[in-house]
Amino acid sequence: MADLPSEPSPVDGSPQKNAAPSPLAHPAPPGATPRDAAVPALDEAPIELAEVTVSDWYAHAETMSGIGFLTVARRLPALIGHAVRLAWQASPRDTIATITLSVLGGVFTAFGLLATTGVLQALFAAGPTPDRVRAALPSLLLVGAAATLRTGLQAAAGWAQSRLDPQVSRIAEMQLYELTSQIDLIRYDDADFHDALERASNRGVGTADSVVSGTINVLTALIGIGAAAGVLGILHPVLLPLLLLAVLPDAWAAVRTARLRYATMFSLVPVRRRKWILSDLMAARTTAAEVRSFTMRRFLMRLYNAVATAEQEADLRMARRQMLARLIGEALGGVGTSIVYVALGVLLATGAVPLAVAGTAVLAIRSGQSYLANLMFSTNRLYEEGLYFTDFLDFCQEARQRTGPPRVREAPGGFERITVEDITFAYPGKEEAALRGVSIHLDRGEVVALVGENGSGKTTLSKIMAGLYDPQEGRVRWDDVDIAEVDPDELRRHIAVIAQDHTRWPLTARDNICMGLEKGEAALRSAAEVAGADQVIAELPHGYRTLLDRRFKDGHEPSGGQWQRIAVARGFYRDAPLLICDEPTAALDARAEHALFERIRGHADGRTVLLITHRLASVRYADRIYVLDHGRVAEQGTHEELMTLGGIYAELYTLQASAYDSAHDHQEPTPDPV
Numbered sequence: 001m002a003d004l005p006s007e008p009s010p011v012d013g014s015p016q017k018n019a020a021p022s023p024l025a026h027p028a029p030p031g032a033t034p035r036d037a038a039v040p041a042l043d044e045a046p047i048e049l050a051e052v053t054v055s056d057w058y059a060h061a062e063t064m065s066g067i068g069f070l071t072v073a074r075r076l077p078a079l080i081g082h083a084v085r086l087a088w089q090a091s092p093r094d095t096i097a098t099i100t101l102s103v104l105g106g107v108f109t110a111f112g113l114l115a116t117t118g119v120l121q122a123l124f125a126a127g128p129t130p131d132r133v134r135a136a137l138p139s140l141l142l143v144g145a146a147a148t149l150r151t152g153l154q155a156a157a158g159w160a161q162s163r164l165d166p167q168v169s170r171i172a173e174m175q176l177y178e179l180t181s182q183i184d185l186i187r188y189d190d191a192d193f194h195d196a197l198e199r200a201s202n203r204g205v206g207t208a209d210s211v212v213s214g215t216i217n218v219l220t221a222l223i224g225i226g227a228a229a230g231v232l233g234i235l236h237p238v239l240l241p242l243l244l245l246a247v248l249p250d251a252w253a254a255v256r257t258a259r260l261r262y263a264t265m266f267s268l269v270p271v272r273r274r275k276w277i278l279s280d281l282m283a284a285r286t287t288a289a290e291v292r293s294f295t296m297r298r299f300l301m302r303l304y305n306a307v308a309t310a311e312q313e314a315d316l317r318m319a320r321r322q323m324l325a326r327l328i329g330e331a332l333g334g335v336g337t338s339i340v341y342v343a344l345g346v347l348l349a350t351g352a353v354p355l356a357v358a359g360t361a362v363l364a365i366r367s368g369q370s371y372l373a374n375l376m377f378s379t380n381r382l383y384e385e386g387l388y389f390t391d392f393l394d395f396c397q398e399a400r401q402r403t404g405p406p407r408v409r410e411a412p413g414g415f416e417r418i419t420v421e422d423i424t425f426a427y428p429g430k431e432e433a434a435l436r437g438v439s440i441h442l443d444r445g446e447v448v449a450l451v452g453e454n455g456s457g458k459t460t461l462s463k464i465m466a467g468l469y470d471p472q473e474g475r476v477r478w479d480d481v482d483i484a485e486v487d488p489d490e491l492r493r494h495i496a497v498i499a500q501d502h503t504r505w506p507l508t509a510r511d512n513i514c515m516g517l518e519k520g521e522a523a524l525r526s527a528a529e530v531a532g533a534d535q536v537i538a539e540l541p542h543g544y545r546t547l548l549d550r551r552f553k554d555g556h557e558p559s560g561g562q563w564q565r566i567a568v569a570r571g572f573y574r575d576a577p578l579l580i581c582d583e584p585t586a587a588l589d590a591r592a593e594h595a596l597f598e599r600i601r602g603h604a605d606g607r608t609v610l611l612i613t614h615r616l617a618s619v620r621y622a623d624r625i626y627v628l629d630h631g632r633v634a635e636q637g638t639h640e641e642l643m644t645l646g647g648i649y650a651e652l653y654t655l656q657a658s659a660y661d662s663a664h665d666h667q668e669p670t671p672d673p674v
Contacts, residue, residue, distance in 0.1 A: 076218070076379065079386040082393060083215040086208060090167040094160045098216055101157035105150050106223030112146030113231040113367065116360050161216055165209040172208035172392065176200060179399040182489075185468045187402060190428040196395045204392030207385040214382035221378055224371030228364045235357045235364075238347065271311045278304045285551065340365060411490035414577045415478040418442045418608070423464060423474035434460045435471070436631045444577070447609045449619035451649065452628035458612045461628070462580050465610065467491045498571035500583035504563055506549035509537050513544075513569045527573035530599050533565040568599075582612045616653045625649065 087095040180197065187193045281287050282300050291297060344361060347353045353361070420440045426433040435457045442448045450458040463469045465476055467488045476483050483491055505512050513524060513533070524544070528534040540546035540556055548566075550557040558566065568584055597618045611619060619625055620639045627635035627642065627649045635647050642649040 075386075076383065079211070079382065079389070080215045080218070082389070083211045086171065087164055087168055087212045087215075090171040091164055094164040094167065097160040098157055098164055099219065101153050101160060102216060102220045103223055105153040105157060106220070106227045108146045108150040108153065109224060109367065110227035110231050112143050112150060113228070113360060113364050115142035115146055116363055157216075157220075161213060165213055168209045168212045169206075172205050175396055176205045176392065179396060179403075183399050183402060184470065185463070186428065186470070187399075193398070193402075193428075196391070196398065199388070199391040200395035203388045204390075204395065207388045208392065210385045211382065211389045214378055214385060217378035218375060218382055221371045221375035225368055225375065228368035228371065231364045232361060232368075235361055236347075236353050238352065271307055271314065275304070275307045275311060278307060407485055407487045409481070409485040409487070411486045411494060412478045412481050413494065414444070415608075416444050417479060418465065418578065419477045420461070420465065421474050421477065423461070423471045423476070425460060425464060425469060425471045425473075432631075433472075434631050435464075438474075438628070438631070438633055440626050440633065440636070442578075442608050442610060443623075444608055445606050446623040447611060447621070449611045449613070449622040449625045450628060451613065451616060451619060451625060451652070452634075453652075455630075456628040457631045458628055459582055462497075462582055462610060462612055465578075466495050466497060466580055494576050494578065496571040496574035496576040496579045498568050498579070498581045498584040502563070502567035502570070504548065506552070506555075507547070508544065509540060509546050509548055509566065510544040512548055512566050513573050515570055515573075517574065519573070519575075523573060523575070527569045527575075530572050531565050531569035532599070533562075533569040536562040536565055576607070578608050578610065580610045580612075583614070584611075616649070616656055 084095070087098075180201070188197075278300060282291065282297075282304070291300065341362075344353075344358050348355060348358050418441065420438060423435050423438045424433055425435040438457070438461060440448070440461075450461060452458055460469065464471055467483055467486075470484060510524065513527060525534065528537060536558060537543055537546075541554070547555040548558060549555045564584070571579060571581070571584075611622060613619060622639070625635075625637060625639060625642055626633055627647070629648055635642055635645060635649055637645065639653075643653065
């Protein structure tokens, strides 16, 4: 970590490389004395904290820290439109109910305020108190009824919104994962597209329900402000400007407080991100063994203490600044309220408004202030969440554009020959092509091997043949059918793949073999037996029903070699005319490797096998061997032909064979029995 850049200051982001020593450089563990902190132990390396990238979770915090409320307000209409459309797609009924009930709640708020005028007029009228109370009763009943209806409507609106939120989340997640599971595999090698996917999946999709609820909260607050303004306009035209005098100071204070909060949050991103990383290192299963093997506990705790101390100091500074902002806001709010009361006093003194109207105006203004505070909070929250929601929308739009037109040609159920014609392929952002003018063929029932050194293009070629990548030039044909014209999902149902980097699915043993395809118990057990996975499953506590993940209760974690056999059974179970084996024996011992290749040859039985491996002893009996070198086919032929040729294959085979011979020659002689 010593060569990483220095950690930015938690508040202003300025470098600390030339600053005086701080607790981040040599933090003392809890309970240490100042002398202990000054002289670290010999086995405690100095700690340097550095930030690499800003977390996607707070990717837009800098944007939020530098904008004003008017900028936010100008961008809200388009965001609200997206939110309403998504809510309508999730549930038209609950969307209509939420909006309608919120509007009706605002209407009864205004009605209740107007009815309050009648109450005050009756109470402030001349005459005995009992008579005034009796005169106020009808208006009091109207106020009570309006309050009851408003409360009921708001509760019903909240219920409809609580129903809407999970439906919106489900629709957004379904949209995202429907696209991520079908976009071209090559997109995952595009850095820009992958970054967009990370932003959309990490936080973007999770803000969909927040954006919808924020939109409803903004609309509700606007309705409440409109109700208060309408009441004041009805009571007296002069009272409407008084509402602005009352709410503008609060509005300024709310915006100021929000900007301080976002600025502070942005400054804390590096510290909090580092804290999350360290907490994962100390609590994750994947790192638990090395934490103990290398006795990292004390070092990690010192790191964590340093980061937590920095966060604590920043939080304390934030608390002071927030307190100051609140004091200024309260003071300005008090000034605004004082101006309102003075203005109302003048209106009362001059007889411009009666006392009852002034009392109702005070209630309306207080109601407007409350709704304004909700509006300011909801607007800022909606805009911030909307930035991440826009990441989700942009990704979905781009993904739809990149899926291309549907391919309608029917996939062939089999073939007599697969022909790869002059394939050229380059990964995104790479100038040098991974494959250049590659042409090979596979006949039905053959075992064809691809060999070559790392980076020669073997796996890339196999992915093109499996329909996972589309070449920039050339084509792959099953007999006379160009697979570029065939629906890729339909094509892949006729291809089985056994990969070295197979996924260890946290599913049952049955599901790890069947992979969502149900062909019956006999096919399942046959595939497991051919792959040698039946022996693995026989040792599991619940057989095929055992969950293969130790993180769950009653879960079991197979070894690497056992997982390899399950992956092989996965390929055999599909029973496809083309079987692609990409380093299928990487995790197997010599005996299991030999047995597996024997099973693959026996399992072929009319099927075509494309075998990719570095262990050349396993390809001796292949019908044809293609040797790839820097993306080109350098040699092809049988084992005997390639050995006679004396080229790359012969050199690699001889090197491997000599290594085995050398190891055999250096074995210690077996001592004679005594």
